[in-house]
Amino acid sequence: MSELPDGLHEFLAKAGWGNADIDPIPGDASFRRYFRLRGGDGTGAMLMHAPPPHEDPVPFLNVAEWLSSEGLRAPEIYASDAPQGWVLIEDFGNDRMRDWLDDHPDRETAAYEGAIDALVELHKRPAGPFPAYDMPTYRRETGLLTEWYAPAQELTVDAAAYDAAWEEALAPMLARQNPGVTVLRDYHAENIMLLGDPADKAPQGLIDFQDALVGHPAYDLVSLLQDARRDVPEALEAAMLKRYLDRADAGDEFEADYARLGAQRNAKIVGIFTRLYKRDGKPRYLDMIPRVWAAMERDLAHPALKPVADWFTENIPAELRQNGGGKIT
Structure with a gap:
């Protein structure tokens, strides 16, 4: 497993996912990183890390809220800590x-x-x-x-x-x-x-x-x-x-x-x-x-x-x- 960012476990604990299994997902062309979580009860979620100053999760949160309000299928936001770059969201699965x-x-x-x-x-x-x-x-x-x-x-x-x-x-x-x-x-x-x-x-x-x-x-x-x-x-x-x-x-x-x-x-x-x-x-x-x-x-x-x-x-x-x-x- 690749090295996990500082503050990850603290954020997950506050969000109620402290005991989740964590699986890093390979990145692409940005500083954002993604992790797939699996809880002990089988529930899943995605964790996005968009750390300032290179990234800012606030626009993602704002657009997700707007899309959802308009009846479009953005992922549900479970928890966030924008100053630290953490966003916990619904897992849409593997079918890109x-x-x-x-x-x-x-x-x-x-x-x-x-x-x-x-x-x-x-x-x-x-x-x-x-x-x-x-x-x-x-x-x-x-x-x-x-x-x-x-x-x-x-x-x-x-x-x-x-x-x-x-x-x-x-x-x-x-x-x-x-x-x-x-x-x-x-x-x-x-x-x-x-x-x-x-x-x-x-x-x-x-x-x-x-x-x-x-x-x-x-x-x-x-x-x-x-x-x-x-x-x-x-x-x-x-x-x-x-x-x-x-x-x-x-x-x-x-x-x-x-x-x-x-x-x-x-x-x-x-x-x-x-x-x-x-x-x-x-x-x-x-x-x-x-x-x-x-x-x-x-x-x-x-x-x-x-x-x-x-x-x-x-x-x-x-x-x-x-x-x-x-x-x-």
């Missing part, structure tokens, strides 16, 4: 959508239909009390590509023109995200817990939503259907986008905005995954960049992205673009 689909590939369409329908329900609610997904935030995120990917490829690029191209491409969309919807921002197959067989219309559990903002309804669709961590067939992406459009009052420009936010998110992810390797020594994310890059290239082909596509043509060599962003060393 991504892992479950590895074992049940014939149920892929049903699983994605459930995920789309959950977004439709979320978007029917007025937006939660969260910060706005505004232009400075969009541009800060796209800037990760020029900040991390370009230097990793030893490219000299025009960063000012890059920012201006994104401003031109995204500006027409901003009015259409007012008043906006709650955007979970990391809504994909690794953050959806299946609480039963999706073919039976079983509910899904939401996790990893602490960075929620108020923005455009297309963003979480992009996150789901242009998944950085899992191949989503283009035919399935198209079918699920149509399913959303058939069930939501999306507007005439929705598909153009979907392309805008697809390119925006994928540019951000290329930068983040490069940073995870170059700064944090996590090479496994490099294997995902070609998938992300391919989706970004499809998005850039939309006329709404012409200013950004022109910048890529002028600043990123064709051999890199045609090779999934190229090898990063």
Whole structure:
């Protein structure tokens, strides 16, 4: 067993779980750690440690409370000590959508239909009390590509023109995200817990939503259907986008905005995954960049992205673009 954080046993004792068995769960790309608990009576729970100053569990608690109040399936909060970074929550089990689909590939369409329908329900609610997904935030995120990917490829690029191209491409969309919807921002197959067989219309559990903002309804669709961590067939992406459009009052420009936010998110992810390797020594994310890059290239082909596509043509060599962003060393 890996070393347990200081204060864990004290928190569990106060929460009434002092005698629980503790099983650490491997982490991902953040400072958060998770532990599965099993009580002597067979009951289970999940313990999240999001220690300040690197993490802050308060946004997670706030978004979980809001989602639950709106009838959506966030984990129940059993106990928390935010200053110390501890949150004890409901255990949704082991069936992450991504892992479950590895074992049940014939149920892929049903699983994605459930995920789309959950977004439709979320978007029917007025937006939660969260910060706005505004232009400075969009541009800060796209800037990760020029900040991390370009230097990793030893490219000299025009960063000012890059920012201006994104401003031109995204500006027409901003009015259409007012008043906006709650955007979970990391809504994909690794953050959806299946609480039963999706073919039976079983509910899904939401996790990893602490960075929620108020923005455009297309963003979480992009996150789901242009998944950085899992191949989503283009035919399935198209079918699920149509399913959303058939069930939501999306507007005439929705598909153009979907392309805008697809390119925006994928540019951000290329930068983040490069940073995870170059700064944090996590090479496994490099294997995902070609998938992300391919989706970004499809998005850039939309006329709404012409200013950004022109910048890529002028600043990123064709051999890199045609090779999934190229090898990063």
